[in-house]
């Protein structure tokens with residue numbers, strides 16, 4: 001997966017994002033270049049600096065979406081941070097390292113999920129074995145965690161298989177069993193949050209776990225389905241080598257992590273004096289971010305992470321400031337600049353119609369759960385795009401996000417009454433329907449501002 005060619009990457013991105021070819025090409029090249037750089041002989045490799053990107057474009061045209069899809073495509077750990085948050089009161093320079101810590105967390109989640117998928121079948125088998133033993137006594141006084149199965153010896157194979165068959169057939173679903181489950185005491189950790197403290201809170205959670213008495217084992221009575229779920233969790237935790245997960249996660253963050261720095265334009269203006277107040281200066285934030293982008297070693301609770309090969313994608317509207325307002329060192333680290341196009345009516349039509357996850361598909365699927373078949377005619381789609389475009393022009397251009405508010409409004413009535421008994425099973429949405437539902441709001445500019 002990590003060696004997709006630029007062309008392959010672009011064509012995958014095309015399935016979700018309409019247009020924005022230049023941006024897709026740029027991220028595809030950047031991703032491939034990281035891979036290329038890793039293939040180069042060590043002597044030269046260290047001389048090649050990573051080619052990070054700035055995506056420039058108005059709101060709602062796909063900047064975040066492109067980065068997110070790219071990460072998913074590459075199965076790369078991904079985090080998104082708002083650069084402006086580092087200018088908030090209470091942040092100090094070192095807090096920018098939190099983006100790397102978050103990347104490691106994302107990486108851990110990703111790797112853990114992969115590893116768990118690999119043992120899923122075995123964990124399910126083992127959970128079932130244990131549950132069969134628990135069910136043997138009809139569900140009374142059952143041993144739980146850490147239990148090794150002497151009682152099973154008392155069960156013949158035939159008995160076991162019979163129980164197993166019943167379990168699978170669902171005839172035991174109304175039974176309950178007793179299980180010992182391990183509990184992190186809730187409440188103990190409440191109150192530990194806030195910048196910088198998150199990290200501490202997480203460490204404390206680990207610490208409490210190792211204090212005898214802090215980790216409670218609770219005996220719970222649960223239904224068969226719940227028991228199976230709990231046991232599967234436990235077995236899968238046992239089967240997965242947690243140390244390996246951590247090692248792999250650190251490595252994955254280093255070699256294929258993607259950090260998306262949003263609103264970079266908000267820290268670009270070099271005088272930020274007019275902001276006043278106790279804000280950390282914007283240039284200060286740039287200087288704090290710089291070492292991370294240049295490549296440094298960040299300590300996390302799982303170990304050290306080098307950021308040399310992390311891919312940084314920055315994004316911003318740059319209405320007021322320009323990339324040239326960034327400090328020169330940072331400009332140098334983001335040599336690739338791409339502009340995203342504002343979306344026009346034709347793009348909006350395609351955004352409604354084409355992506356695998358398009359809003360129309362989403363709403364149709366939602367209402368299908370109520371037994372309602374929603375059908376959009378072509379002229380309805382054209383009309384919707386026209387409405388969105390017109391509101392974007394007359395109020396504020398929020399790009400494809402406008403489609404969300406427009407569709408929500410359009411389907412307000414159907415969404416409300418679809419669950420009623422006797423509600424229609426089929427709903428045809430055509431241009432007339434769109435006009436009927438939206439005309440009043442669209443024509444009234446003040447109303448549009450609030451509703452669409």
Ligand SMILES: Nc1ncnc2c1ncn2[C@@H]1O[C@H](COP(=O)(O)OP(=O)(O)OP(=O)(O)O)[C@@H](O)[C@H]1O
Pocket residue numbers: 016017018019020057058059060061062063064065066262316317351355399400401
């Ligand atoms: N070109 C596009 N093709 C398909 N969907 C798009 C496109 N542009 C935006 N969208 C949809 O619009 C929504 C917002 O897009 P996105 O989050 O990428 O905006 P953005 O460019 O990052 O804006 P902002 O600057 O406000 O963060 C998403 O739901 C996304 O799916």
Ligand SMILES: [Mg+2]
Pocket residue numbers: 063064065262
């Ligand atoms: Mg965004």
